[in-house]
Amino acid sequence: MGLSIVSSTLPPRGSDLPLLLLLGFRALIDDVHAELAEAGHAGFRPLHGVTFKAIGDGVTASELGRRLGVSKQAAGKTIEGLEREGYVERVADPEDARSKIIRLTSRGVDVQQQAFKVMADLRARWAERLGEERMAAIEEALREMTADRETRFDIPGWFNG
Amino acid sequence: MGLSIVSSTLPPRGSDLPLLLLLGFRALIDDVHAELAEAGHAGFRPLHGVTFKAIGDGVTASELGRRLGVSKQAAGKTIEGLEREGYVERVADPEDARSKIIRLTSRGVDVQQQAFKVMADLRARWAERLGEERMAAIEEALREMTADRETRFDIPGWFNG
DNA sequence: CACAATCGACAACCCCATTGTCTATTAAGG
DNA sequence: CCTTAATAGACAATGGGGTTGTCGATTGTG
Structure with missing residues (x-):
């Protein structure tokens, strides 16, 4: 595909930070659930x-x-x-x-434990590629920028409206 | 509230990276929509x-x-x-x-433009607090870790199952 | 000891997404 | 050409998941 004559308005530089965070989140969650599925928790x-x-x-x-x-x-x-x-x-x-x-239940705890473990493993893999220093910097920065926000669990309603 | 006798299994160190990304994403999106609401796009x-x-x-x-x-x-x-x-x-x-x-429509483009602008502003605010260097490092790191994933838009179905 | 509030259950309703079907139009092949 | 398969969008019927409303049981409050 080539350049379209009528192009959409260009987003300004720096406006893709939310998307990057979402993509990162999704990448991790997808990997976690791929592992869980293999461990008998496909649903x-x-x-x-x-x-x-x-x-x-x-x-x-x-x-x-x-x-x-x-x-x-x-x-x-x-x-x-x-x-x-x-x-x-x-x-x-x-x-x-x-x-x-x-x-x-114990089965529930089991899934959770596995999920935690996979997340930690993925974090380690990220640290491996980014360097422990950068990885820690990201975590610290995110912690700093979200410190004043409480963790909320109403994701579907929040997102879908 | 004190310490509960029966505590939940402790999540291993580093397993909260997905949560941090989600919190960061939500913080930004919430701020964006707060601004949009003030600009007459409450819905x-x-x-x-x-x-x-x-x-x-x-x-x-x-x-x-x-x-x-x-x-x-x-x-x-x-x-x-x-x-x-x-x-x-x-x-x-x-x-x-x-x-x-x-x-x-032009109204649609208008909201989008405003959203882009707010996102860029928020990014600037983050950079102000974290330092441009750290901010850029985060973006670069996320870009690197999600480079092989395509951007998908099926968020609700993906998340809710 | 009343009385308001809260818990979970049950019922009725509603919204939204799904599948299935239909017509119109396009694309592909003989 | 002309037939046939595939696709767009509209309409209808269904179903899952959420909502409100109500109820008896229990708790806490004055």
């Missing part, structure tokens, strides 16, 4: 990872809904799916008879 | 930006669907929405009577 999606992070050490369906930015009913549906695949379980809350605590 | 969502990128200099609904990783019907719906808000228009394809070309 595990990036969104599940976020849900796992939101679950943390255990939450109620209502709280999970709040963290994910969806209704508690929607969170319940998500949980059902993860429960069916054996990643999470619901146990009675000893301190509140209304609540059921959602927490990772 | 403009991150997903719309991706759609704009996928539209490029003009595409058919079918092609847009392929780029976004959704059916042409779904792409058509998205287009209707953007059309209603005056961001895109459909014009007949002079070379193919079946096709209608979707392209940005």
Whole structure:
């Protein structure tokens, strides 16, 4: 393909920083899930990872809904799916008879551990190519620029609107 | 909150690189859309930006669907929405009577230009805080690590599964 | 000991994306 | 040419996933 007569307006220099961050993120996540798929977790999606992070050490369906930015009913549906695949379980809350605590099963913890390991491996691979110094500089810089922002888990709603 | 007796398994060092990239991306995108909202484009969502990128200099609904990783019907719906808000228009394809070309209106180009400008400004702000050298190093590193990946626009389907 | 608030479950609804089908148009091959 | 396959976009029917609304049970508050 050649040059088009009617070209789009050129983006100014430096406006592709968000895209670069997104591409980097996607590259890592894709590699992580490729590894997970090989390890028998083919159905595990990036969104599940976020849900796992939101679950943390255990939450109620209502709280999970709040963290994910969806209704508690929607969170319940998500949980059902993860429960069916054996990643999470619901146990009675000893301190509140209304609540059921959602927490990772050993299989869930296993996926998470594997994911963490792959991420660390990928980080090492990046460091290998970029040099440990540059790698650390990137991390430090990103930490600095995002220090005032809290980690939010409502990715789909946030992005899709 | 204190230390919980049952703590979650600790993520290994270096496994938070994806999260850092995501946080950085989100920080930038949030700031961009905050500015756009003030400029009268409150309904403009991150997903719309991706759609704009996928539209490029003009595409058919079918092609847009392929780029976004959704059916042409779904792409058509998205287009209707953007059309209603005056961001895109459909014009007949002079070379193919079946096709209608979707392209940005002047209003659409305006939002895009503004978004580009805000992104460049934010990049400058980052450079101010990190130093131009570090900023450039990050960009260069990300470019290097994502050079072999093509830019894909199927974000929602990719992430949500 | 009332009373408001919250938890999870159930039901009804809605939006959006999907598949399937249709006509019009284009491209390819004999 | 003329037939046949492929593609564009419109329309219809379906389904998944989200939403609101309601309910009984339980908790916390004054």
